[in-house]
Amino acid sequence: MTLPHTALKPAHLTVLAPREPGSHRTVRRDGEERGPQPPHLRRDLRHADAVEAEQPPHRPAPIPTGRERELEAITKLCSARSSPSTSVLVQGDAGSGKSGLLRAAVEEIRGEGDTVVSASGDALESGFAFGLVRQMFEHLVRAEGGSPHALLSGQAAAAAPLLLGTAGGESAEDLPVEELLRGLYWLAVNLTTTGRLIIVVDDLQWADRDSLRWLHFLLRRAGNLPLVVLASLGPEPAGEGAETTGAVMRLLRHQLVLRPLDDEAVAALAENALGAAADASFSAACRAATGGNPFLLRALLRTLRAAGAVPDARTAGELTRDPLPGVGRAVQGLITSFGPDALAAARALVVLGGSADVLLLSGVAELGEGATRDAVHGLVRAGLMTDTGESVGFAIPLVATAFADEVAPSLRHELHARAARLLLAQDAPLEEVAAHLLHAPLGVPGAAEVLHSAATQAAQGFRVTEAVALMRRALREGVDDDRRATLLTGLGRAELATSVPDAVRHLERGLELSRDATERTVAARALSQALFTLDRYPEGLAVLRSTSETLRQVDAVNALRLEVDFLYGSASMPASAPAVLPRLQELRLSDAEGSGAERPLAALLALRTLMAGEDPDEVVALARRALSGGLHPGGDDSLVYLGAIHALGAAGQSELALSYADSAVDEARAQGSALTYAFALSARAAVRLRLGHVQECRADAEATLEVLGEIGVGRDCARSVAATAALMDALAKQGDVEGAAVLLEKGWLGGDLSGHWVNDYVLLARGRLRMAQGRTREALADFLLCGHRTSARKLPGAGVLAWRPEAALAHAALGERDAALALAREELARARRWGVPEFEGVALRTLGLVTGGAEGLALLREAVEILEGTPGKYYHAQAAADLGALARTAGELPEARIHLQQAAGIAHQIGATVVAEAALAELRALGYRPRTRAFSGVEALTPAERRVADLAAQGMTNRAVAEHLFVGLRTVEVHLTNAYRKLDIDGRPGLARALARTD
Known part of the structure; x- marks a missing residue:
């Protein structure tokens, strides 16, 4: 994979100061020399000496992390004295660390008497004749108030018009290029009189053609000159200079290709930037997000450091989820360096979701197809994009998420509008067009119709959030009352799944505007449901009644449907x-x-x-x-x-x-x-x-x-x-x-x-609950009030709410045996009349407990026998526990043990702790020592915690669990934290194993 990069490199001479005092010369960024100088130059630099005295001490260029082996290779090649001249070309994608590697290499290889000159190519200056040459030598030969006779003596004087503007009435434009090339060559020769000349050219792909010709001229004639040429070459679009660049490349003796950083190097960078050892998953995530590109890695790590992030697995999972401003600005700087067409294409690709065919991309970017292909070509070579021939996309996840946030909102809206118009003209699927209309300015022709149709499709596909967004956006367009009514009704129905109060507001307005019977029925039913949910029953009933009455003459079926509700x-x-x-x-x-x-x-x-x-x-x-x-x-x-x-x-x-x-x-x-x-x-x-x-x-x-x-x-x-x-x-x-x-x-x-x-x-x-609290008289009042209310509703049957058995037991607990017996017998009669065995068994249990003695024991036996064949497990466990307890009191110990064990087993299985503990207590009274239930580990989890933990153990992310259960992300995080603590584990890796443990 090719890698993106951007850096702020000077358009003129790079500062390269000596590591320690000596007799060699070094050219600073401002072109002034340091170290012992020839007498005719020394007096011209007095002012510069004073300026440098004010500068902070020089710090050696740091060794680029992850490029130690490459630096060692360059140093070995350039330090060997077996050959007086050598040259090295460092190739790599943008951001691969070429510039830093060149600076570090110069620090390692220069020696006493060496002269270092450097320049950096720039796309915007590639048309200036001899631009790189001027960067290297112009300031060197310009000394205040003097003339550089030593450097421009002899045949080197031909370069004077180029470097000084004029010389003897001649200008550079008046001289043949061949003469300038020879003069510059002899200038280089003059600079080798005291030591080696080290020429550093960064971003050779942007060098102007004349400078490339001079470099080619120099390399062909280097011979025995003490000359070192270090150059870097990054990705470039095809252009006029490609042939000349290739000719120079062939003359550079050694070529080194920079590959993406490996996990070890990424981890070292992360630890250095964040001050803590990086988790393996964090390093892997950083490498995946940036493609191992050093520049992007540093931009990412700077942003994380500013945010106080910790290099752990949690941070790793969030790397590409949210925009990272620092990285976005860096990526934008790189894209901008490839020219305005590249920037326009990248911005268009952002609004197209990070992938599109070239024709659509060119339309959205408002570039010609040829210009778009050229821009894409350059960005592909820079490692920012990929081109399959059918579609173009961003190459690295971090580039897409980071750069997307750098597109200004107003421009983004306009680009979305262009995309919508183009896709609509191409009969693209409605959801694709609507996705752009959501973010486009108002007034795009046909927007309301497209948004409405796409919203309907989304609602039918149960994509509720999407449907809500589309309908809200459609309502902002100018629509007539009929469409507005339909949109408001659809929006309200969808909002029942997201916000019931919002749904009420929109459904009320939709019902008010609608003139269609079916639509009014749908709106009224949805509105009443929302009002009922919010306990606004009188309002909900009024909506149903009034709408039903207005429809009775025109649509009897829908009128009846509303009447049912x-x-x-x-x-x-x-x-x-x-x-x-x-x-x-x-x-x-x-x-x-x-x-x-x-x-x-x-x-x-x-x-x-x-x-x-x-x-x-x-x-x-x-x-x-x-x-x-x-x-x-x-x-x-x-x-x-x-x-x-x-x-x-x-x-x-x-x-x-x-x-x-x-x-x-x-x-x-x-x-x-x-x-x-x-x-x-x-x-x-x-x-x-x-x-x-x-x-x-x-x-x-x-x-x-x-x-x-x-x-x-x-x-x-x-x-x-x-x-x-x-x-x-x-x-x-x-x-x-x-x-x-x-x-x-x-x-x-x-x-x-x-x-x-x-x-x-x-x-x-x-x-x-009040019975369990020992508040028996209050409990009895609740049971009797429950009975009074259900009877008033004409729902007194045994199968609706079992209030009589509870009230009977409360009366019995208060010593009111006659009242208890009356209620218990009435319940049994009603249950037998209703004819459902489950409720007959419950009634028999109640009567057996209230009756007591041998008769009560017989009634309980009958209750257990009936309930055993019903699906009511709780009632069965209750009756078995009561039968076992009464049998123990009556001395029927074997029978008691059987029923108590059965009750404890069923109750434990269904989570009825009170019944289980009561049965276990009775068994202990019999002299048995059954295994008690363990309230730790998996069983310590609440149902909500267990539900969340099970989904997380299946590999679902926290966000996916939240969406699956229709709860907030924070709720999921809290449940998982509690589950980890109760299961005594550190996190997800041990979750599945912990949940599988047996009690």
Whole structure:
């Protein structure tokens, strides 16, 4: 790979001062001589002596890190006295360290009496006749107030017009070139009278043609002259001087090619720059980012040092992620040195994403195709670009990221506009055109249409962030009300996945402007969903009702679709529920058969059938019909489908409900919708808790709260409250009473609760927590209030919320046996009437505990037998633990041991710590010493930490994990840090192994 480079090199003589006093002469940058001088020159330099006395002491040129072997080779070639003259050509890509190597070489090889002259080629001065020669000798032969007879004596006098401007009335232009060449040759001869003449020419590729002819003339006649020529050659575009440069190159006896630095040299540079030993991954990343180019490496390391970076693996991962200003300025300087066409081409390539064909590049850069190819040719030879013949691209990652930030915003916008116009004319894919229109100034013809179409494609491909950006940009163009309404509706729907408050604002305006029935239906449903999510239920219901009424005469299907959501939302609030119950009883599935309203109506009717409490099979059939397209069919994010999920659980089909919820989570993640993902997670958390999967429920509930928080949904909103209650319930079942109490306080759930039906479940979970806290009377009040509210909603069945068993046990704990027995017997009767074994088993367990004695033992045996065949693992573990405890008290020790061991095993498997510990305690009372559960290592991880750790162990980056889970990057970093500490590891390398450890 060829490597880029830039450096600020003087356009005239380079300063090369002696290392120590001696009799040799050295030419400084200003052309003045130092060391013992001939008498006729010494008096002319008095002023210069005074000036130099004020200069700081000379510091020898440092040896370029990573070029020690090359320096040693040059020194050996030039120090040998077997041949009076020698010459070395150092070739390398821009930034490979040629200039520094030449300076260091001169410091090593010059000796007493040597004269050093040097010059540097420059692209902007390559047309000046004898430009390099003037750099070398003009100041040397100009002495204040005197004449340089010693240097320009004899045949060397022919060079006087060139170096002094005029001599004897002649000017340089009046003399034949051949005469000037001979005069300059003899000037070089005169400079070898006291020692060797060392000529240093940097960037030979930019030397003017006449200077190259003189150098060729000199090398051909060097013979036995004590002459050393050191030259460097970098990349150059093909030009008129290429042939002459090649002729000179062939006369340079030794040629040395500089290769990219290896990892060892990179590590040495990094340690020297940053003051600390570089991690191997850091060195490798630096080398990969810069291609091993010394100049880019130094620019990169300077920038990192200024930022206080540490040369470790973490820094390595961030090298090319963000622009590095210091590197960008350096790269821009290099590109600029190749001329304005090269700069224009590079800037155009930046806005084209770092890769493009030459025709498009030339159009965006506003260069002719030939000029663009020439510019690309030069940048390819400099190592900045690559050219496959089909496309041009930046060669090194760091060049692309660093230089991109150096293009001024106004120019960048104009270049994007050119790119958009050209691509649109070529019928390029819409997403390519739109990507440029995003950053172009307003007013590009056809911009709104292209942006809108591209946004639609992005939304259909679940690229939510992209769709939001495109629609926001399209709205800034001048569009009519119809298109604006469509854009606002689409933007609002997309923003449901990123910011619910923003979605509300745009959907309200879109609904206001829209005149299309279908579009108004979509806008109203999305807006109501957003308002419900933010607990603005009256507003959401008003939107659904008013829009449904206005559509009833023109679009009956969409009107019914909106009414379904209205009825479901109204049923959730006690103030609005009574008014809609008559209409709910009137509806039949045939009212929407074969239409887009059929599945949501089926979900609503499943809820109605559940309220009747008589036919679980019909509930299941309707719920399956509703969920036949998934939890979010065709992008329909209505909350009514969540009702179908809960109905399945209440009808004893929790495993089927879990399969729908699992699919919904996967689908929502693939779609990139944070709100849809949160809804799916929340539904799955509820189903998992019903199944008794305590640990998994906790993981889903925590994830739901994280995602909702990221998109602006507060902890006091219904969706957050539902997840908080599930998490609180799970924590209490795991024995983390303190953690559950903190959640209760953070969610403002400790006092009076609104009438929304999600708070019915909050009351149940809060009552369980208060029982665990020993606040039995308060717990009983919560259970009874939960029962009162569900009965008022016509949802008193055993499968909805199991408040009676909890209230019965609270009464029993308070010594109120009659009240406890009454509730327990009522629950058993309702459960048997409902006909779902799981709820019958729960009721039998409750009655057995309240009854006690031999009768209670028999009831518990029946409960365990029934629950063993159901998916309710938590209920089964509870009943088995209670049966074992009562059997131990009754002296049935073998039976007690069997059930207690079974209870401990199931409870440990599902994460129900309280039940597991209770069973283990009973086993110890029997005299057994079972292995206790270890609360360390992998088991010490919270579900959120385990979820993040598992993804990280699969090789996903922190950013990828954050995007996968719809959480912030900081959240991922915190979870990983906690996981490392609990697993006693230093970082990612040991993560997979630590997670695989068995308890």
